[in-house]
Each structure stands twice: as C-alpha cells, then as structure tokens.
Amino acid sequence: MDYALGVFLFALGIAVTIALHEAGHMVAARSFGMRVRRYFIGFGPTLWSTTRGHTEYGLKAIPFGGFCDIAGMTALDPYTEDEKPYLMVDRPAWQRIAVMLAGVFVNIVLAMAIIFGVALVWGLPSTSTQQVPAVVAETMCTPATIADAKADGGAGRCEGDGPAADSGLQVGDTVTSVNGVAVEDFPEMVEQLDIVGADAADAGASVGDRVTVPATVDRDGSTVTLDLQVEVVERETQSGGSTLTGAIGMRIDNPNAELVQYNPITAVGGTVDYSWYIVKETAKALVDLPQRYWPVVESIFGGDRSNDSPVSVVGASRAGGELIEHDQWMAFLLLLANLNFFLAAFNLVPLPPMDGGHAVIVLYEKIRDWFRRRRGLEPGGPADYTRLLPVTYAITAILLVFGVTVMVADVVNPVRLF
Structure with a gap:
C-alpha cells in the first residue's frame, strides 16, 4: 500500500512539475502581451478541455509532458488577423528569450524551495567529496x-x-x-x-x-x-x-x-550550496547520457541495471514508491528536487525543440542583425525555421527512441533502491 502511495505521489509531483513549467511560459507570455492559445498537460487524445478568454486549457491521455501554445512562436506558425498584434515573433528579443526560459526558471525555483523545506525539517546531506576511509566502526x-x-x-x-x-x-x-x-x-x-x-x-x-x-x-x-x-x-x-x-x-x-542541520537563516546558504552541488552532478549526467544508452538496452535483455542508470518518469515514480515504502520522505523530496533540476538543465540544451534551442535562435538573430547593421543593411527578420526542421525532427526522433527505451527498461528491469 505504501509503495503504491509513493508511486502515485511521485507521479503527481511530476505532473505538477510539468504543469508549473508550462505555466511559467504562459504567465511570462501574457505579461508581455502575447496570446496563449492552448495550455495542456500531457500529449495525445484530449481527455478534457475548457476555454477561457483566448486560451484553451486541458488534459491529454499521455501524462508524460505538456505544452503551451503561444501565437507566433516562430515565423512558420500560421496565425489569424485577430492574433497578429499579439505574436511572439514580433516581440523584442529579450522578451522572447524570457518567455522561453521562464519554464526553466520555475523548475529551478521549485527545486530550491523543496530543498529549503528539507533543510529546515531534516537537514541536508553533506556535499563534501572527501574520501571515506575503511575504518572499522x-x-x-x-x-x-x-x-x-x-x-x-x-x-x-x-x-x-x-x-x-x-x-x-x-x-x-x-x-x-x-x-x-x-x-x-x-x-x-x-x-x-x-x-x-x-x-x-x-x-x-x-x-x-x-x-x-x-x-x-x-x-x-x-x-x-x-x-x-x-x-x-x-x-x-x-x-x-x-x-x-x-x-x-x-x-x-x-x-x-551525516545530515547538516540548519535554521531558517542558515538554510538559505545551505540550499544554495546543495543546489549548486546537484546542478554540477546533473551537468555531468547530461554529458554522460549518450554513453549510458547501450547499457540500458542491455538491461532490457537481462543485463544488470546500474544504480545511476537513466530513468524515465516510470522509473522515477517506482523509485518514489520504494522510498515511501521504506519511510524515506526526505529522500523522496530530494529526488523530486533532482528531477526539477534535470528538467531545467535538459530544457537548456541549445538545440531545437528544447527551450534553450529556441532561445539560441533568438540570440543568433540579434548577432546576425548586428553584423548586418555594421554592413549598412536592414535587420534580417525572424530566422528561417525551415532550415532547422531536419535538425528538429532528428533530435525529436532521438529523444523519442531514448525515452521509449528507458521506459521499457523501467518496466522489465527497473532500478532498485533497496
């Protein structure tokens, strides 16, 4: 029963994380006068939706993501005459970048809020990298x-x-x-x-x-x-x-x-220190992600699954179930904080269709236009996304294959914490 509760709570935590990430995009877009067409949690067939103002809100059948559809995100997006004054592509570069990175900002703030709460209630694990000698206790x-x-x-x-x-x-x-x-x-x-x-x-x-x-x-x-x-x-x-x-x-x-104990004042510094530690470890994990793919494939066919193996939302939810089953609420919350940092770092990857990829394209436009002005030319306008479509499709396909592989491994040979 405790295991099932843990799985449900962690899956709920993932859903809330995704919802808040997309809400970050939506709130930022609206604050700059852009029009948000749709705000959905999940993918696939629509289970429920309602329209308020110019925005359709809803839930879809596959709860492994979400999206915020902003009018005119790129020059390729079709739009109506009614939407023309509210297109994202016509807004200043800094506003477009702010909107694309708003979801990442929300993930970081949410992760640090969780860590701050853990620091006050339980304390935080030491981030020291000192060796642990084999001293007999x-x-x-x-x-x-x-x-x-x-x-x-x-x-x-x-x-x-x-x-x-x-x-x-x-x-x-x-x-x-x-x-x-x-x-x-x-x-x-x-x-x-x-x-x-x-x-x-x-x-x-x-x-x-x-x-x-x-x-x-x-x-x-x-x-x-x-x-x-x-x-x-x-x-x-x-x-x-x-x-x-x-x-x-x-x-x-x-x-x-040993846990380091904090009060409400020292917990601020402790949260920053522990968050920076997670960010560094997350960066290492992202760099190592490609070379970890094949061991995941092997684990599907009976190979050992290492403790640091990549996991999908299925594997993360199962881990959450194990932690609650063993009454490890602190570890459960820190795992959720880790997930938020990973989502933030993953979305910062400077390749489409990631948020970081869209932000880099805006920066490219600004750099290109600076050089054009130096040559006495007019700004070049929005980047031609048609040239990026092959890259976008290729990366999307890679992510899909990787995600499905890890999800299958999480079902047939999950990472076990205990």
Whole structure:
C-alpha cells in the first residue's frame, strides 16, 4: 500500500512539475502581451478541455509532458488577423528569450524551495567529496543468502562474530590493502572483496564458505598484517537476479552520511550550496547520457541495471514508491528536487525543440542583425525555421527512441533502491 502511495505521489509531483513549467511560459507570455492559445498537460487524445478568454486549457491521455501554445512562436506558425498584434515573433528579443526560459526558471525555483523545506525539517546531506576511509566502526556477522539479508525487515539474519572479527580486525583499524591490492577508501575495499568472493565462487566455493587472503591495516599508526577471512555470500543484482560475492561483516562511520542541520537563516546558504552541488552532478549526467544508452538496452535483455542508470518518469515514480515504502520522505523530496533540476538543465540544451534551442535562435538573430547593421543593411527578420526542421525532427526522433527505451527498461528491469 505504501509503495503504491509513493508511486502515485511521485507521479503527481511530476505532473505538477510539468504543469508549473508550462505555466511559467504562459504567465511570462501574457505579461508581455502575447496570446496563449492552448495550455495542456500531457500529449495525445484530449481527455478534457475548457476555454477561457483566448486560451484553451486541458488534459491529454499521455501524462508524460505538456505544452503551451503561444501565437507566433516562430515565423512558420500560421496565425489569424485577430492574433497578429499579439505574436511572439514580433516581440523584442529579450522578451522572447524570457518567455522561453521562464519554464526553466520555475523548475529551478521549485527545486530550491523543496530543498529549503528539507533543510529546515531534516537537514541536508553533506556535499563534501572527501574520501571515506575503511575504518572499522563495528564488526558483525554477515547474512549468507538474499533471504537472510532481507529477513527481519532488512536487518538481516546471521549468527556468530563474523569474518572480520574472526580475522582479528578491531574497532579503529583502517584497512589499507586486501589480497595484495592497496585500497585508499571503503569503496575500493568493497571492490576487492567482491573480486575475492567472485574468484572463490568460480573456483567452486559455495555460499557460506570462507577463503583467506592477506590484508594489512593501520592500527594506531602501525601496519599490521592479517589473514583476512572473506565469506562467500549471495546478493541480489539490479536486474533482480543473484550473484556470489565476498563480505567480511564490518560497519564504517561515514562522515558524508551525516545530515547538516540548519535554521531558517542558515538554510538559505545551505540550499544554495546543495543546489549548486546537484546542478554540477546533473551537468555531468547530461554529458554522460549518450554513453549510458547501450547499457540500458542491455538491461532490457537481462543485463544488470546500474544504480545511476537513466530513468524515465516510470522509473522515477517506482523509485518514489520504494522510498515511501521504506519511510524515506526526505529522500523522496530530494529526488523530486533532482528531477526539477534535470528538467531545467535538459530544457537548456541549445538545440531545437528544447527551450534553450529556441532561445539560441533568438540570440543568433540579434548577432546576425548586428553584423548586418555594421554592413549598412536592414535587420534580417525572424530566422528561417525551415532550415532547422531536419535538425528538429532528428533530435525529436532521438529523444523519442531514448525515452521509449528507458521506459521499457523501467518496466522489465527497473532500478532498485533497496
């Protein structure tokens, strides 16, 4: 029940985000005296609509987007004589750019408002990029199978002191090498344990068996050599299957996992800092998006789906369902804020049919006209969009294929957070 509620709430959040994005275009256009013909949420067949003034408002059957139809957005748009005084294409360049970027502005403001609220209620995760050393905070047993790991509500079921304690690891030790390979932080240690466990499984070891490999730890400034026992365990993969890997049963104290607390005044700076962190990560994700496409295709046919795999609105809603199912309301809201930043960044891509593409065309017109004036010529008028149609169609087709692929993957092999 909680999962279904989470899916519904996140899907609703996406719909509200889209509605507010398009409302940003509409409000900006009207403030500059442009005429808004249609304001719709969704695509495809119309489910409901009503007309007020010169604008038709409505909902369409496919709730994965929306649009705001402004009279005369380009020189190619047909218009009536009644609309001629209100055409967007005849407005000053700065007004046209403001209208095209108004939706992006709304997404940014909405994301920062969500983050500000999270900062006040819970605090915000640290944006520090410091390494997390493999310092032993606690030793424990490790569940052998997937069923054991999921037992007791995810707390796990196992017995004994665990391989780490049996190997002589002590609280405060810092693991510096595993099986002859130096490790600088906890993720590198986990990577080496995975390799040890997988190699042991390939050699015939079964779940629950232990293999011993050399390891070194830093203990009070001195290097101590240990015979590290690594237990072969079964763990779930992103594709829903299982794999054999290595585990030793230890917990670390992750300083990056601690929430930074804020009051209403300091939350302003905290919101800006965390928002800038998300913007940088979003930019990296957009740059890497093309090379992530093929792994998504492979995941449809049984390959593993990585945690940082691109997701559609379907996958994002499923993630929202998992977060609510595990009572992770803070993470749910931050995911919605991330979505808003992604939509803002995506729409800023300077290619049609994105908002950024339309804004760049307006800038091109201004730069072109500046050069024309330098040559004693009249302004060139609106750009010829017919020359851009092949580019627009190609990019639209690419986005459609990418979106459908990711959506299929989100159905048959979704990203799992827990």
